[in-house]
Amino acid sequence: MKEFNSDLTVLVTSCDAYRDVELPFLSLFRKHWPDCRYELVLVSETGRDCSSGISFDRVLATGFGKNWCQMLVEALEQISTPYVLLLMNDYLLDAPVDGCKFSERLEQTKLFDAANLRLNPNPKGRSPWRNTDLMEFPKNTAYCVTCQTGIWHREYLLNLARRNKSAWEFERYGSFMVGDEKRPLLVTPTKEFPFVDAVHKGCWEKFGVEVCRRNGVEIDFSVRG
Numbered sequence: 001m002k003e004f005n006s007d008l009t010v011l012v013t014s015c016d017a018y019r020d021v022e023l024p025f026l027s028l029f030r031k032h033w034p035d036c037r038y039e040l041v042l043v044s045e046t047g048r049d050c051s052s053g054i055s056f057d058r059v060l061a062t063g064f065g066k067n068w069c070q071m072l073v074e075a076l077e078q079i080s081t082p083y084v085l086l087l088m089n090d091y092l093l094d095a096p097v098d099g100c101k102f103s104e105r106l107e108q109t110k111l112f113d114a115a116n117l118r119l120n121p122n123p124k125g126r127s128p129w130r131n132t133d134l135m136e137f138p139k140n141t142a143y144c145v146t147c148q149t150g151i152w153h154r155e156y157l158l159n160l161a162r163r164n165k166s167a168w169e170f171e172r173y174g175s176f177m178v179g180d181e182k183r184p185l186l187v188t189p190t191k192e193f194p195f196v197d198a199v200h201k202g203c204w205e206k207f208g209v210e211v212c213r214r215n216g217v218e219i220d221f222s223v224r225g
Contacts, residue, residue, distance in 0.1 A: 004039040014089040020223040032093040043075035095194035115183035118150035
């Protein structure tokens, strides 16, 4: 049985309506992070088969009728690691992940007891964090909380998700629910998780299609254009 790192889980949020996006996600994830030491977990309404030959390490099926935050909460309650790398299933890797750099960022997250260390400066932080290259987000400002790829303190993420419903609310409202939180919200100076946000408003973006074609990954255009 494969042993995973006990500090962090890679959690991918999805839904059955986006099942067609999961094979491209998996193909590119396994290609560009083949030595990933962290358990790769999918949360969606129902289970998945692995007839394609590649699969998630674990699938958490929540059933139907739950909003994004309810599904996230249910998944986080079944994860035991203290930290989570939160991804959406349309975040497609388009270059190799620097595993050593990622490990360094995880150690910084632990060292500074950060609530979140975002790996994509969108938006950018506003003030330097101690004697590091990291920046800090001021709390209770727009998009100090987002679904952008980042390392989360699991308990913090769980408590924030319990107070919201959709991913939209999680970002818009959740950003103004962190004023009393003592843990910092940090961000890297450059994009360190090399992904593209490949699907918008239910349709493939041109750059998402190009990433798949460049890597020999097929897309089922009969599901979405």
